[in-house]
Amino acid sequence: MMAKSLTPLPSLAGKKVLILGGLGFIGSNLAGSCVAAGAQVLVFDNLDPHSGGNLYNVDHIKKDISLHFHDILDFDRLVHHIVGQDIIINCAASTSHPYSMREPWIDLDVNSRGVVNILEAIRRFNSEARFLHLGTSTQLGSLVYQPADENHPEFPTDIYSANKSVSEKYVLIYAKAYRIRATVIRLANVYGPRATIRSPEFTFNNYFIGLALRNQQITVYGEGRQKRNTLYVDDAVRAIVMAATAEETVGETLFAVGDEHYSVADIARSTVAAMGSGKVVFVEWPAERRRIEIGDALISNAKIKRCLAWEPAVDLRAGLLKTKEYFEGCLNRYCE
Numbered sequence: 001m002m003a004k005s006l007t008p009l010p011s012l013a014g015k016k017v018l019i020l021g022g023l024g025f026i027g028s029n030l031a032g033s034c035v036a037a038g039a040q041v042l043v044f045d046n047l048d049p050h051s052g053g054n055l056y057n058v059d060h061i062k063k064d065i066s067l068h069f070h071d072i073l074d075f076d077r078l079v080h081h082i083v084g085q086d087i088i089i090n091c092a093a094s095t096s097h098p099y100s101m102r103e104p105w106i107d108l109d110v111n112s113r114g115v116v117n118i119l120e121a122i123r124r125f126n127s128e129a130r131f132l133h134l135g136t137s138t139q140l141g142s143l144v145y146q147p148a149d150e151n152h153p154e155f156p157t158d159i160y161s162a163n164k165s166v167s168e169k170y171v172l173i174y175a176k177a178y179r180i181r182a183t184v185i186r187l188a189n190v191y192g193p194r195a196t197i198r199s200p201e202f203t204f205n206n207y208f209i210g211l212a213l214r215n216q217q218i219t220v221y222g223e224g225r226q227k228r229n230t231l232y233v234d235d236a237v238r239a240i241v242m243a244a245t246a247e248e249t250v251g252e253t254l255f256a257v258g259d260e261h262y263s264v265a266d267i268a269r270s271t272v273a274a275m276g277s278g279k280v281v282f283v284e285w286p287a288e289r290r291r292i293e294i295g296d297a298l299i300s301n302a303k304i305k306r307c308l309a310w311e312p313a314v315d316l317r318a319g320l321l322k323t324k325e326y327f328e329g330c331l332n333r334y335c336e
Helices: 025-036 055-061 075-082 097-102 104-125 159-177 204-213 233-244 264-275 302-308 316-328
Strands: 016-020 040-045 065-069 087-090 130-136 181-187 217-221 227-229 253-256 261-263 279-283
Touching: 016 025, 025 040, 025 055, 025 233, 040 075, 055 065, 075 104, 087 104, 087 233, 097 104, 097 159, 104 130, 104 159, 130 159, 130 233, 159 181, 181 233, 204 217, 204 264, 204 316, 217 264, 227 264, 233 253, 233 302, 253 302, 261 264, 264 279, 264 316
Parallel strands: 016 040, 016 087, 040 065, 087 130, 130 181, 181 253, 217 279
Antiparallel strands: 227 261
16 A cells, blocks of 8 residues: 555644543653653553553653653642643553453442543543544444444443443533543554554453464464454544544544554464564363454544544555554554
8 A cells, every 4th residue: 555645633733731641652652752842741540450551651752751650540630730731632541451341340440430530530620622532443343333423322332342431421421511622533453553462351452462472372262353444543633633623623523543453363464474474373262252352443534634624644555564564663662
C-alpha cells in the first residue's frame, strides 16, 4: 500500500493539554505528538501495572513535559491539575480484560468512578475545557451486524468492556446535561511503538509483537479465523488530536479503526514475517477465554471519515516494520 497524503495535525501552539494516563502506550505517543504540535503538555499517571504505564515511554520528551504521579481516583489532585487546561484527554484506564474478571471492583473504580471524577472536576472547575475520552470496540460484545458502527447495540462480555461502555455513557450524559465539550473516540487493536508487549493481559497484537521480537512462539486459539481491525498508533493519535480540536465532534462518539480486517491467524503470521523471528502455533481454546470471545469484530470508520476527513495511513506491514524499528533499540525496557 502506498503512503497516503495526510492533512497536517492542527497547531496546538499555546494550548495547555492534560493527558491522563500519559505514561501508557497511547497516552505517551499522544504526548509526543502534542509537544511537536506546540502544546504545553502535562502528563498525569499513577503507573498502575495493570494499565501499562512505562516511564521510558516519555524518555524522549521528558524535558518538554510536566510529569505528575497521581491517581484519577484522587479527586482533589485531579481538580488541581484540571484547572486551567485547554484540552483534557483521558487515556487512563485499567486495560486488561482478564484482570477485570478477576478483580471487578478495581476495574469498576478505575474505569467508572475515575471517569465520573474527571467529569465532575471539569464540570465544577473547568467547564470550558475540551474533553476527549477513549472508548473501545469491545464495548459492543458479539456483533449483531457487520461492519458495526456507532449505533450498534452494546452487549459486552467482560467487566472491562462493560465499564468502558458505562463510562462512555457518563461522558455523553455530561456533554448533554452540562454542556461539557466532550467527545468519545473508540479504538480497536491499536499497535506500535511504546506498547505493552510483555503480557497477554493487554492488546493481543502487541503481545504477538513482543513474542516474535524475543523469537518465541505465538499461540493462536483454534484456527484463528476471527477477524479484527488493527490501527497503527500514529493513526490513532491523529484521530484523537483532530477530534479534540473539532467543534463538530462535541457530544459525539466516533470509531477510529483501520480500513482492513485481518484474521487473528493472519495478524500472527504477518507479525512473525515483519519481525523476522518467532513462530505461530495453534492450540485448543482455553475455557475461560472461549467464554468471553466475541467472534468476528468488523468495525466501520465511515463516521469519522465523514466528520473529520480522517483516514488511516499506515497499513499492517508498514506499521509492523515501524514497530520493529522502535523496539529493536530498547527491547529490554519493555520485556524485563
